[in-house]
Amino acid sequence: MNGSFTSKTQSAVRRFTAVELFAGAGGLALGVERAGFDTLAFIEFDKDAAATLKTNRPAWNVIHDDVANVSPLDLRELWSIPVGKLDMLSGGAPCQPFSYAGKGLGLDDARGTLFYHFAVFLEKLRPKTFLFENVRGLLTHDKGRTYKTILDIFANVGYTIQKKVLNAWDFGVAQKRERLITIGVHNDLVGKIKIDFPKEHERKPVLREVLSDVPPSIGAEYSERKRKIFELVPPGGYWRDIDPDIAKAYMKSCWSMGGGRTGILRRMSLDEPSLTVLTSPSQKQTDRCHPLEPRPFTVRENARIQCFPDDWTFCGSVGSQYKQIGNAVPVNLAYEIASQIYQGLKDAQCGV
Numbered sequence: 001m002n003g004s005f006t007s008k009t010q011s012a013v014r015r016f017t018a019v020e021l022f023a024g025a026g027g028l029a030l031g032v033e034r035a036g037f038d039t040l041a042f043i044e045f046d047k048d049a050a051a052t053l054k055t056n057r058p059a060w061n062v063i064h065d066d067v068a069n070v071s072p073l074d075l076r077e078l079w080s081i082p083v084g085k086l087d088m089l090s091g092g093a094p095c096q097p098f099s100y101a102g103k104g105l106g107l108d109d110a111r112g113t114l115f116y117h118f119a120v121f122l123e124k125l126r127p128k129t130f131l132f133e134n135v136r137g138l139l140t141h142d143k144g145r146t147y148k149t150i151l152d153i154f155a156n157v158g159y160t161i162q163k164k165v166l167n168a169w170d171f172g173v174a175q176k177r178e179r180l181i182t183i184g185v186h187n188d189l190v191g192k193i194k195i196d197f198p199k200e201h202e203r204k205p206v207l208r209e210v211l212s213d214v215p216p217s218i219g220a221e222y223s224e225r226k227r228k229i230f231e232l233v234p235p236g237g238y239w240r241d242i243d244p245d246i247a248k249a250y251m252k253s254c255w256s257m258g259g260g261r262t263g264i265l266r267r268m269s270l271d272e273p274s275l276t277v278l279t280s281p282s283q284k285q286t287d288r289c290h291p292l293e294p295r296p297f298t299v300r301e302n303a304r305i306q307c308f309p310d311d312w313t314f315c316g317s318v319g320s321q322y323k324q325i326g327n328a329v330p331v332n333l334a335y336e337i338a339s340q341i342y343q344g345l346k347d348a349q350c351g352v
Contacts, residue, residue: 016345019043019079019125021067021091021118025052025314025324027306028133029060031334032090035342040079040086043067048316049324055313071117075124084186086127087345090338092134092329093118107153115150123157128189129341132182133329136165139180151182159184162195170200172332174210175274175305179329181337185344195344198336207291208270210304218318219298220281226250229265230294236269238262238287254285263287274305279326280319299325307331 015038023029023042032039041061044050050064063070076083093114107123110116122130138147154161161184168177185193222230229250232242239247239261248255251264267289268274274297275288281296290297297305299314302325309331314321 014346014349016087016342017081017085018088018090019081019086019121019127021089021121022093022114023053023062023091024049025308025328026056026312027308027328027331028090028092028131028334029053030308030312030331031329031336032088032131032338034331034335035338037088037338037342039090040081043070046320046324048314048320051315052313052324055315067114067117071120071124075121081125083124084126084128084188086125088129088131088338088341089118089121089125089127090131091118092132107156110149110153115153119153119157122154122159122184126158126186128186128193128345129195130159130182130184131337131341132184133337134180134182136178136180139165147180154182154184158187160187160190161185162197164197166197166333166337168330168333169204169273171198171330171336172201172205173273173305173307173330174205174207175277175330177276177330177333179333183337183341189348193344193348196340198340204273206271206273207268207305211270211291211301214298214301214304215310217298217300218321219301220296220318220322222282222295226282227294230267230289233265233267233289235267235291236272237267239265261285265289267291277302277305277326279323281322302326305330307333 015036018032018037018039020029020039020042023044029039029042041063042053043063045066047064050062053060053062107119110119151161161182163182165178166181168175183195229246234241239251254261254264263286266287268291270291278286288297299321306325306328307330314324
């Protein structure tokens with residue numbers, strides 16, 4: 001493996017240890033690394049995402065496997081981690097809909113879901129802290145019962161939690177992207193480890209700041225018809241800003257739908273942040289057209305918006321690369337959160 005639990009204690013500044021589940025293409029991992037953590041293992045099921053991690057960080061211990069195959073193992077023996085000595089478990093389990101609130105089944109409430117395995121890791125390793133990130137919509141799914149069940153399970157396996165919805169735009173990311181951030185501290189360490197959520201930045205970046213000098217890369221293209229229609233849309237505009245007859249012919253049944261439908265024929269402006277980077281470059285109701293050219297953002301442009309370094313290589317097909325980037329946590333946001341956890345651990349070092 002990459003190093004033991006004590007391998008970095010000789011350095012002047014301690015690098016705390018972590019294990020990451022559902023690692024994806026490395027957005028969260030890069031932020032955690034930059035914050036000062038040594039991640040002992042990354043578990044990722046998607047072969048292209050796992051290849052991305054291995055290609056960019058050959059020394060990382062990337063486990064390409066289903067987390068369901070790993071969670072039943074003796075995790076302490078697997079990575080030589082004594083119970084309670086891991087500093088942080090991180091990850092964002094894709095939460096399939098479930099809600100068993102009120103049944104009092106504890107961990108069994110989540111059995112059959114990917115979140116269940118995150119909870120199993122907590123129960124087996126008893127890390128000092130955890131970072132669990134997910135979509136904002138988890139807060140309100142099934143009238144809040146799904147997330148309540150998750151919080152109940154965190155409590156049942158021994159953690160005190162705090163939660164907050166953070167917008168990446170507030171933390172050095174040129175993108176409006178809201179994520180539900182849940183941070184836990186093991187009950188034995190409550191009062192010793194204090195973790196604050198990061199403070200919002202005063203300065204908020206826009207696309208003009210991140211789209212200059214982007215390295216050329218592969219990218220999707222619009223059909224000839226769609227490209228010509230987008231040439232009519234001004235930067236910062238959408239379907240309401242072109243001839244109604246042209247918009248109606250393009251939108252078809254969407255024309256009669258309710259709501260603002262502001263994502264249809266949406267062209268970004270250089271003077272605004274991007275809307276949430278998605279897993280597909282071109283969807284009719286969630287367009288994000290380039291500000292200066294009638295095309296979707298390229299793979300490299302989306303990576304810039306997500307704060308990946310320009311030399312971070314994505315593996316797989318074009319579609320797979322877009323998907324990996326769209327599913328990632330923006331690196332700068334991950335760094336800001338992980339830095340707060342690092343600081344909390346560092347301040348408590350003497351007593352932990």
